Amino acid sequence: MSFKAILDKVKEFWGKMPSDEVIPVEVMSQEFTQKEKENAGWVSPNYSKSRTVHLDPALLADNRCVGIFPYAREAEVYKVLRTQILEATKEKGGNTIMITSALPGEGKTLTAINLAFTFARLFEQTVLLVDGDLKQQAIHKTLGFASDKGLIDHLVDDTPLSDLMIWPGIDKLTLISGGRSVAESTELFRSTRMKDLVNEMKTRYPDRYVFFDVPSILGGADTLDFVSLVDHVVVVVQCGVTPVDAVKKAVELIPQEKVIGFVLNRSEDRPAHSD
Secondary structure (H helix, E strand, C coil): CCHHHHHHHHHHHHHCCCCCCCCCHHHHHCCCCHHHHHHCCCCCCCCCCCEECCCCHHHHHHCCCHHHCCCCHHHHHHHHHHHHHHHHHHHHCCCEEEEEECCCCCCHHHHHHHHHHHHCCCCCCEEEEEECCCCCCCHHHHHCCCCCCCHHHHHHHCCCHHHCCEECCCCCEEEECCCCCCCCCHHHHCCHHHHHHHHHHHHCCCCEEEEEECCCHHHCCHHHHHHHHCCEEEEEEECCCCCHHHHHHHHHCCCHHHEEEEEEECCCCCCEEEC
């Protein structure tokens, strides 16, 4: 099914519902029944300590969060990228992946969201999606919910991580996004507290993949400081828009051995993956 067909289906379904009623996102994303998943070994984590938010499937469709819709053809590219990442981490180890781009506005946040949605479908892994763009928190806005706490609250105000965790109603997925943004974030990326935080996220649950949406490489020093803390990097490139020289310069600034994939983001087409 094409993404347009998925979008039309969601909007048609939404139009039949009362205006104040939210369609559970798991209804739209369900590929197997809960009983079928449990029979195949699926274990649903307990999210009682996380704040629960309800996502609007129609908004997700409008914002091209295709990873939540199992039958969208456009979601297949994220499944291919997921396989690529799984193979790389199996060979090299590591479970922390930084999603970035050469320049701002290339689609890194959407890529991080769709990868997190896609990984959450796996039976063996759980996923944590972290908004690490401290200058411009965008994940919660793209997903359509309000959040007044984020990484900065932990790094600066010592807010416990448990108070930052959000469950968006999707099994196997939690996220951190929201709170205030800061113009001068480089020092936070270089701090011992950030290093300890990433290490905690990396080691607490061995079956968990952690995706960090971080600023663009050429947009400042933040990402260059952060890259040493993560295991792997995925670079998003807006096809036909981003200058080749900018991509080359960006990739030269980060450790080559950490780059495990590129996403060629097409503005009027589905994205493409590349080794």
